[in-house]
Amino acid sequence: MKTAENTRGTGSDGPRKQVLCVLCGLPAAGKSTFARALAHRLRQEQGWAVGVVAYDDVMPDAFLAGPRARPAPSQWKLLRQELLKYLEYFLMAVINGCQMSVPPSRTEAMWEDFITCLKDQDLIFSAAYAAQSCYLLTKTAVSRPLFLVLDDNFYYQSMRYEVYQLARKYSLGFCQLFLDCPLETCLQRNSQRPQALPPETIHLMGRKLEKPNPEKNAWEHNSLTIPSPACASEASLEVTDLLLTALENPVKCAEDNMEQKETDRIICSTNILHKADQTLRRIVSQTMKGAKDEQVLPHNLKLLAEELNKLKAEFLEDLKQGNKKYLCFQQTIDISDVISFFHYEKDNIVQKYFSKQH
Ligand SMILES: Nc1ncnc2c1ncn2[C@@H]1O[C@H](COP(=O)(O)OP(=O)(O)OP(=O)(O)O)[C@@H](O)[C@H]1O
Known part of the structure; x- marks a missing residue:
């Protein structure tokens, strides 16, 4: 070898x-x-x-x-x-x-x-x-x-x-x-x-x-x-x-300054949590409106709302817990990543309910 x-x-x-x-x-x-x-x-x-x-x-x-x-x-x-x-x-x-x-x-x-x-x-x-x-x-x-x-x-x-x-x-x-x-x-x-x-x-x-x-x-x-x-x-x-x-031009490994990163993370997390809460709330309500417009049956609407709210709560809990899910690879939290992840999960849930219509 x-x-x-x-x-x-x-x-x-x-x-x-x-x-x-x-x-x-x-x-x-x-x-x-x-x-x-x-x-x-x-x-x-x-x-x-x-x-x-x-x-x-x-x-x-x-x-x-x-x-x-x-x-x-x-x-x-x-x-x-x-x-x-x-x-x-x-x-x-x-x-x-x-x-x-x-x-x-x-x-x-x-x-x-x-x-x-x-x-x-x-x-x-x-x-x-x-x-x-x-x-x-x-x-x-x-x-x-x-x-x-x-x-x-x-x-x-x-x-x-x-x-x-x-x-x-x-x-x-x-x-x-x-x-x-x-x-x-x-x-x-x-x-x-x-x-x-x-x-x-x-x-x-x-x-x-x-x-x-x-x-x-x-x-x-x-x-x-x-x-x-x-x-x-x-x-x-x-x-x-x-x-x-x-x-x-390989990607350069970012300099590791863990202490500074941890401080930045704590300062950021309060703002991020607030921003994420507002954004996810808005996404859920827009999605529910879309589902009503698509005439998803009332029973399914209720289930959809429950699933989306549960998903939102899980995301916010993840963020509160130091957001390990998002920090496992990167050292800072990017709110657009959180939103993208949420959209991804949400769309899959929505698709399930929309396809039940047909
Ligand atoms: N440039 C091209 N012109 C015409 N037909 C094409 C062309 N490229 C691919 N196709 C045909 O389109 C179909 C889909 O191609 P391909 O499987 O490469 O797509 P894909 O993006 O990998 O799809 P998926 O993401 O679903 O796996 C195949 O039948 C293939 O023969």
């Missing part, structure tokens, strides 16, 4: 570098098609190691049994975070030049699919080692710049931010590709798929989608919008430039 020093190539080769690249866009925008073509081109033209992690392929089959078989929203969020944890295990192995260990707690089906995904792309292989099987990195994974392309909708900026935080934790490159495809085109492409999503899901996501906004979020500055259905290869030079920029 190579030592971490050797694998990172701190000799004449310079350190190996890794980039996390987030694909975002509506369902059927063409992300997976684009990701496959991109990976092929980068391997051929640049000789880079590329791993495409398609969330649809890695999430447990049980959840993909049918277009309407959706896990609870909080479960999706946990699964997404769990998948990022798996990626972290892989990245740690690459960075330290050691074998990939198995997370002690895991969703077995998802872990197996993740392993298959890496094996199929020649990034790891199984080996019998001291009578135990373990996962070793292939030469490809450790000898070249590595690009991991995360293929999911990533429609909220908070979802993409989780990936950015992972990049920051390990000083990796980070970039985003937004496939900007008109809603009508997505609906039409989706309708021709064997396992089409309900069109209302695409409409809903179209309303919720938060495009990368580098003007507002400094961390999104490495982003590129690719108009679709224009042929993706037209953007190939720009994409390569973006990836090279990300490769050469």
Whole structure:
């Protein structure tokens, strides 16, 4: 086994570098098609190691049994975070030049699919080692710049931010590709798929989608919008430039001044709590008004109000408790993250009640 020093190539080769690249866009925008073509081109033209992690392929089959078989929203969020944890295990192995260990707690089906995904792309292989099987990195994974392309909708900026935080934790490159495809085109492409999503899901996501906004979020500055259905290869030079920029400019780990951060956090939290309370209240009342306009049945309206108020109370309680949920990756609380998380959970609840109408 190579030592971490050797694998990172701190000799004449310079350190190996890794980039996390987030694909975002509506369902059927063409992300997976684009990701496959991109990976092929980068391997051929640049000789880079590329791993495409398609969330649809890695999430447990049980959840993909049918277009309407959706896990609870909080479960999706946990699964997404769990998948990022798996990626972290892989990245740690690459960075330290050691074998990939198995997370002690895991969703077995998802872990197996993740392993298959890496094996199929020649990034790891199984080996019998001291009578135990373990996962070793292939030469490809450790000898070249590595690009991991995360293929999911990533429609909220908070979802993409989780990936950015992972990049920051390990000083990796980070970039985003937004496939900007008109809603009508997505609906039409989706309708021709064997396992089409309900069109209302695409409409809903179209309303919720938060495009990368580098003007507002400094961390999104490495982003590129690719108009679709224009042929993706037209953007190939720009994409390569973006990836090279990300490769050469890894995210810097913010300076750790824990004491100051804690003081700032306490000062902030009182204001944040007040602001969050007002905003969540407003969102709940607007949502209830929308539900009435949609003529959700009175019994369901009552249940919806109960669920939304419970959700609001949970969010505020989380914030009061030092907001561990939001601080687990970042050191300051960003109110827009809290609101985005709330919208995400709320929309999933709402969808449940709206679909009961039909
Ligand atoms: N540039 C394109 N022109 C025409 N059709 C395309 C194009 N890109 C993808 N498609 C077709 O659109 C459909 C959806 O593509 P794809 O699976 O790549 O989308 P996606 O964004 O990954 O979807 P999802 O998010 O639901 O997984 C497929 O049938 C694919 O063949």
